[in-house]
Amino acid sequence: MPDVLLASCAEAAGRDEDEPLLVAALAAEGLTASAADWADPTVDWSAATAVVVRSTWDYAPRRDEFLAWARRVEEGTRLANPAAVLAWNTDKRYLRELAGAGVPVVPTAWAEGPGDVDGALSRWPGDVVVKPVVSAGARDTVRFPPERRAGARELAEGILASGRAVMVQPYLARLDAEGETGLVYVGGVYSHAFGKGALLAGEALGPGLFAEETITARTAGPEQRALGDRVLAWVRERTGETPLYARVDLVPGDDGAPQVIEVELTEPSLFLTTDDGAAARFAAAIRSRIG
Structure with a gap:
């Protein structure tokens, strides 16, 4: 059994670009790692030193089952992010709480x-x-x-x-030209940013785990960084946890100021390919959690 099991799903096999980079970076930290389907009943999650939720992209239609799995895993080993955080974050009504705290969120x-x-x-x-x-x-x-x-x-x-x-x-008109900016945090520390092209063209998305996206490296501006840091501080206060990984997705409002469209603490792609040091930083954060 590897030191670290990366929770995935059957349909994500070979499709998570973060996974090989993270496995290699964990090896450089002296940790073995492999992926396993969260819904596979034959996997002994407790045999690993830690389980890190990654590409469990099929959870939404069976959220209750997924959260029950997370709670079981947590009984036997370290789970990141924790089951209580996953339960809170998999219902986007957390954005209502964030807006209530005075953080700029896309009007909803x-x-x-x-x-x-x-x-x-x-x-x-x-x-x-x-x-x-x-x-x-x-x-x-x-x-x-x-x-x-x-x-x-x-x-x-x-x-x-x-x-x-x-x-x-x-729909925020500036999205068509500027797209989204994702801010990635590992171990509670800012890691890198990426850009995501506008996704919604007015048609329903086709079948599959996720919609294809245009992803590029991006440098976050000071206002974006300040908002991301503010959101992460609020997450710590709200959940009582410093998440192992977090992604704060920002979009430009009508005046160009950043607004939060999503806070991803469950199974976000971290787009490690957009920053040469990102995988190593993530692996080091995992190593720190394991001790």
Whole structure:
């Protein structure tokens, strides 16, 4: 059994670009590592010194099962990020808490029942984005122009029928030119940033674990760094944990100032390929946690 098991899923095999870099970096730290499917009942997770959640990209349709797995693993060995953090972070209503703390978050209307849908969709006159509070890889996430409000309503009602609440957000026009900026933290320390091209073109995304994205190396500006640090400090206070890994995704508001669109603490790609030292920093943080 390796020192570190990287929790993945069957469909992610060979598709996680972070994985080989991290395995090699862990080897340089003197740690053996390999990936295993979180849903494979034959895996003895407790035999590893630590389990690090990585490409468990299929968890969303069976979130309860995934969280039960995380709690079982935590009973037998170190789990990062911890099960309680995963439970909190896999429902995007944490953004409501973050906004309530005064952190700039993309404006969001919440529909938790059929009677909330029309009010949420009427908040903004332009393009809106409809998505569930439990999802991964931008599944069930669609951008709708004003003339397609009926389609937006249909998607929202379908998400509610699946047992998930709905988020409605205005589509921020500057995204088309500037895209998103992701800030990656390992061991509570800023590691690197990357750029992500605009994803939503108004059509539903195809089948699969995740939508294909255009990723580039990017230098985060001072305002972005300050916001990322503020978010991470809030996460520590809210959860009582310094996460082993965290990704703070930022988008430009209408005035260009950064806003938080997501805080990824569960299974985010960290895009280690965009920074030459990122894999080594992540491996060192894992080694530090193991002791």
